Amino acid sequence: MRLPVDTSKLTIIVIGDPSPVLEFGTNSPKLTPDGRALHKIPVLLTGTGERVEPTATVTVAGTLPALSRGGTVEFTGLTASTWTIRDQNGRERSGMTLRAEGVRPESKPSSK
Numbered sequence: 051m052r053l054p055v056d057t058s059k060l061t062i063i064v065i066g067d068p069s070p071v072l073e074f075g076t077n078s079p080k081l082t083p084d085g086r087a088l089h090k091i092p093v094l095l096t097g098t099g100e101r102v103e104p105t106a107t108v109t110v111a112g113t114l115p116a117l118s119r120g121g122t123v124e125f126t127g128l129t130a131s132t133w134t135i136r137d138q139n140g141r142e143r144s145g146m147t148l149r150a151e152g153v154r155p156e157s158k159p160s161s162k
Contacts, residue, residue: 051131051132052129052130052131052149053129053130053131054127054128054129055128055129055130055148057124057125057128059097060095060096060097060098061095061096061097061122062093062094062095062096062122062123062124062125063093063094063096063120063121063122063123064091064092064093064117064118064119064120064121064122064123065092065093065094065105065119065120066091066092066119067092067119068089068090068091068114068117069089069090070087070088070089070090071087071088071089071090071109082111086111086112087111087112088109088110088111089109089110089111089114090107090108090109091107091108091109091110091114091117091123091153092105092106092107093105093106093107093108093123106148107148108125108128108148108149108150108153109147109148109149109150110125110149110150110151110152110153111151112152114153115153115154115155116155117153117155118155121155121156122155122156123153123154123155123156124153124154124155124156125150125151125152125153126150126151126152126153126154127150127151127152128148128149128150128151129148129149129150130146130147130148131146131147131148131149132144132145132146132147133145133146133147
């Protein structure tokens with residue numbers, strides 16, 4: 051299930067260097083069905099109303115623009131997806147993934 055995420059009230063700050071998503075068990079870059087490489091971007095989400103601002107990793111496909119630590123970004127087409135897998139010991143694990151269609155540095159100071 052994919053749910054759209056409204057980022058209109060958030061400020062999203064890059065807190066680490068983007069890195070490629072790798073295929074499990076190899077060091078090969080993971081690609082989308084149309085051949086675009088996937089990248090992970092670590093971010094801090096401010097404006098959520100939480101006492102402690104949450105951090106997250108957002109996956110984006112394709113070539114990334116230049117992003118700087120501490121810079122704010124805007125994601126297009128951001129969605130949250132839930133997942134569940136069973137590990138080698140038969141235990142079920144589940145979580146949530148954030149994925150965006152694109153990312154760009156925010157061009158103006160945030161007024162959110």
